[in-house]
Amino acid sequence: MPLPLADLLITGGSVLPGDPRDGRFARADVLVRDGLIAAIGPDLEAPGAERVDATGAFVLPGFVDTHHHLWEASLRGLTADWSALDFFWGVRAHHAGAHEARDVHAGTYAGAVAALDAGITTVLDAAHAVNTPEHAREGLRAVRESGVRALFCYGLTTTPGAEAFTAEQRLADLRALHANEFTSQNAATRVRLGVAVNDIGSVPWTRTRTEFHLARELGLPSTVHSRSLWGELSAPEITWLHRDGLLAADQVHAHANAATDGELALLAEAGAAVSSTPETEVMLGLGYPALARAAELGIPTGLGTDIQAGSPADPFAWMRAALQAVRGQRHQRVLETGGSTGLGTPTPSVRDVLHHATLGGARALGLGGVTGSLEVGKAADVLVLRTDGVHQRPVVDPVATVVLHSRASDVDTVLVAGEVVKRAGLLLGGRADRATDLADTTWARLTPRITSRGGLLPPRPEGVLKHMAAAGAANAPEWARS
Numbered sequence: 001m002p003l004p005l006a007d008l009l010i011t012g013g014s015v016l017p018g019d020p021r022d023g024r025f026a027r028a029d030v031l032v033r034d035g036l037i038a039a040i041g042p043d044l045e046a047p048g049a050e051r052v053d054a055t056g057a058f059v060l061p062g063f064v065d066t067h068h069h070l071w072e073a074s075l076r077g078l079t080a081d082w083s084a085l086d087f088f089w090g091v092r093a094h095h096a097g098a099h100e101a102r103d104v105h106a107g108t109y110a111g112a113v114a115a116l117d118a119g120i121t122t123v124l125d126a127a128h129a130v131n132t133p134e135h136a137r138e139g140l141r142a143v144r145e146s147g148v149r150a151l152f153c154y155g156l157t158t159t160p161g162a163e164a165f166t167a168e169q170r171l172a173d174l175r176a177l178h179a180n181e182f183t184s185q186n187a188a189t190r191v192r193l194g195v196a197v198n199d200i201g202s203v204p205w206t207r208t209r210t211e212f213h214l215a216r217e218l219g220l221p222s223t224v225h226s227r228s229l230w231g232e233l234s235a236p237e238i239t240w241l242h243r244d245g246l247l248a249a250d251q252v253h254a255h256a257n258a259a260t261d262g263e264l265a266l267l268a269e270a271g272a273a274v275s276s277t278p279e280t281e282v283m284l285g286l287g288y289p290a291l292a293r294a295a296e297l298g299i300p301t302g303l304g305t306d307i308q309a310g311s312p313a314d315p316f317a318w319m320r321a322a323l324q325a326v327r328g329q330r331h332q333r334v335l336e337t338g339g340s341t342g343l344g345t346p347t348p349s350v351r352d353v354l355h356h357a358t359l360g361g362a363r364a365l366g367l368g369g370v371t372g373s374l375e376v377g378k379a380a381d382v383l384v385l386r387t388d389g390v391h392q393r394p395v396v397d398p399v400a401t402v403v404l405h406s407r408a409s410d411v412d413t414v415l416v417a418g419e420v421v422k423r424a425g426l427l428l429g430g431r432a433d434r435a436t437d438l439a440d441t442t443w444a445r446l447t448p449r450i451t452s453r454g455g456l457l458p459p460r461p462e463g464v465l466k467h468m469a470a471a472g473a474a475n476a477p478e479w480a481r482s
């Protein structure tokens, strides 16, 4: 039985309670008790409580990352100048299979600690390098050791090179993990179990159906890469799921860039969520983020990192990339049709993206009642953001200061469920040394394996894309095959 955490009082900060979109900053203290926010108000009395002085700083809800493959932090920087196709071929088809269970542990731990350092307190980990049952358990162990709040989504993807762990065995292993460790999970459980189903079209439709049915049977939320490919590699995936009765409210559809407005309406009707990862979507070539289109239909919509192989775990970067990509796309359309005189107020706003990075993301993960905003009774997932940087003053609009003028290095203190994981700018519990050590050691271990399997980016055999397109068509639902 763990000892109850001592009361903690965050004093004197400029606190942002309620939906961050409303920007209602107020000078207040925040009392944390038993992992929850017990009170928010001026001059709170809490004799004996440990104190965190937030004078002159912002007190914000922790950020929520709705799509992240934490294990890929073992490959930081590798995919810098790659396209989505290079990524599929290099990382998914090759390097995933080169990861031993201890490499998945190391990457996942390093990835989660970097997330915490930047103020991310909740993450959906789409753990798709499950080459053996041990890989799943090592990834899960790393998430738990980091201290982050997580929806650990067991990856059902068959990794090339790890076919010995069959599709049927994966389903059975997911059942076993659920039965052994997660039968009593509820929304407030720090690390919960979910399912990351196979990319649609990459496996026969009967298997796609089985995976979604299993998630439903076990009562587990699920996530899927959705509508992120274009042209001959694309398919009306959301329409297929809808027609087969497989859409549900506890699903996170990652990317959805190529989704039509009609398909987004199907997600809205089902209550399913969308995750946009603007940095990777724009840089790898998945298309402009669906973020604003989805949000405008009332879909719970969050932001995320996706892959640390090519992007930082940095919510400030997500928010700015979202503004740049979505506004850029919308502006361009106006400029090309009506010229500069057609420009109106840009959307989304800084308030919108702050919402998506916090409460919107929490709602997308089904955790809107637990985290994503500072409210009495919610988990104490809190960050203190310094505002004394030369890059931040004056503070004309606090929301703009957070979104446009703050950096991950301004994150001073981070609490997850009341546990202080970062204080005075430093990660606690030996996390920083351990994470850098594990990341470096793992990369050193992986390098010869990757070299012997064709190098950092193995040459793509001719015809492999045609093969992918043909497989996608063959894996359509029976009734959709032409």
Ligand SMILES: [Zn+2]
Binding pocket: 067, 069, 126, 225, 254, 306
């Ligand atoms: Zn992904």
